[in-house]
Amino acid sequence: MKFLLVVLAWSHPASATDRPGDNIALGSAYTLDPPPNYGLCTDAGDLKQLTDGQYTEGYFWVQKSTVGWQDKAPTIITLDLGSVQPIRGxxxxxxxxxxxxxWPLTIRVLVAGDDQQFHQVGDLVVLSEEEHGPVAPAPAPAEIWIEEGFSNAEIHHHFVFNKDRFGPDYTPEVREQVVRDAAEQRAAQYGTYIYRTDQLRTHGRYISLMVWNEPFIFVDEIEV
Incomplete structure (x- = not known):
């Protein structure tokens, strides 16, 4: 294959049976334009993490294995496969x-040969929906939020706005219930998703993903 995979929070990598072939992007060099600027995950490893074969575990955009941007759309991620190769997805x-x-508004996929003359081959958001249906995020367990913790202000806020369920008294036992309820609520909202297609029939040395979203863009792994 030549299958490009970019991953972003509590993520579960695609199994080998989900991929049409070997990951030829593993260890590939790439550029990021503009540079990542989301403070909680930006670090010196951002220029290696997207092709290192490692997926983020835990709360996605606070982990150093994730690469993130804020108010920087479009973001362009360009991989160098080293030579011209068939690209299937x-x-x-x-x-x-x-x-x-x-979720991303659009992810334009462009390819180029050694001459770096790029041409667009599709919108991954559209292609993924055509092949796999609407976005259906994989939820994270409530435990992820308990591990991350809540501030006292967040806990009190959740208690105040749900007194009809917790009652008027803020006891230590009620506080535990509030934390659990808040964790379950967040877990129901938050999830990860892999946009993917294996229907491309092209070739190239360079692959660019031009991502539009506001205000945040996050990713943690790319496979081709």
Missing amino acids: VSFSTAGGFAGVE
Whole structure:
């Protein structure tokens, strides 16, 4: 194959049977334009993490294995496969549904040969929906939020707005119930999803993903 996979929060990598062939992007160099700027996950490893074969575990956009941008659309990720090769598909895995993080509006896929003259081969958001249906995020377990924790202000806010269920008294036992309820509520909103297609029939050395979303863009792994 030549199958490009970009992944972003509590993520589960695609199994070998989900891929049409070997991941030829593993270890590939790539560029990021503009540079990542989301403070909670930006680090010196951002120029290696998207092709290292490692997927983010835990709350997606606070992990250093994730690459993220804020207010920087479009974001262009360009991989160098080293030589011109057949390209059968591409995928982009991300997280969203919570804290103002929405699903990508469009992910344009472009390819180029050694001359770096790019041409568009499709919109991954559209291609993925045509092949796999509407976005159906994989939910994270409620435990992820309990591990991340809540501030006292967040807990009190959740209690106040749900007194009809918790009652008027804020006891230690009720506080535990509030934390569990808040965790379950977040888990129901938050999830990860892999946009993917294996219907491309092209070739190239360079593959670019031009991602539009506001205000956040996150990703953690790319496979081709």
